[in-house]
Amino acid sequence: MVTVREEMRKGPWTEKEDMQLVCTVRLFGDRRWDFIAQVSGLNRTGKSCCLRWVNYLHPGLKHGRMSPQEERLIIELHARWGNRWSRIARRLPGRTDNEIKNYWRTHMRKKAQERKMSLSSPSSSSSSLTYQACLLDTVPVIGMGSGDTHNGSCVTSALENTQSAMDGYPMDQIWKEIEAPQAPTLLGIAEGKEKTCSSIPCHLPSPAMWDYKYPEVFWKMEDQEIMM
DNA sequence: AACCGGGTCAACCGCTCCTTA
DNA sequence: ATAAGGAGCGGTTGACCCGGT
Structure with a gap:
């Protein structure tokens, strides 16, 4: 028997295809995608x-824009888990890993550009502050996983130090450090500063703050996952 | 009006993990 | 125990849209 595999359709979906898929999924459930692809009559892969x-x-x-709460949650969860998009997506009901991934890429690219601008023109401080605030948001949280306490204080003067420390700090490096269990450089900077700076309330919540702000969102689920 | 560049997002690819026979 | 197929995941690409010139 010669099986001439028909060329599968690729690219954007039409409304008609969507309808066909929805109907098929209603009939057969959202499992067995190869089967669904076959019976739907769509010339698509499962x-x-x-x-x-x-x-x-x-x-x-x-659908639509991320709310400020969602944005913040994404930043915080990414600080904890790095590029574990599906895991992050589980904490944001109604959002997909793809959506979050796209959002983050856009978001971080913007920040990186802001940073680039700020480095090339030292007098423009507002955009660099935005970027640094984001990083400081990001980096100290990493340590929390390994038992570090974060007293919720931060970090205006840390920004000054961070500015110099981040000169020549590529995005790749940032990614790596975010993912690393111990983030030596930036983490060190932030931690070093947080011991001395307690007057300015940090907008990065301590673990306890998270508990307070997102009580049912993920701590319980996290616990459940650990239990599992 | 036409062009260009940047931003956004849907979709694909390839790898890994999981399930089932 | 293991091999094959299915599903999940993260990275990447490309098309489309929109604002600026």
């Missing part, structure tokens, strides 16, 4: 159908 459903057609999805 994987493609799965992605379309998960990222766009799933009824529970939110």
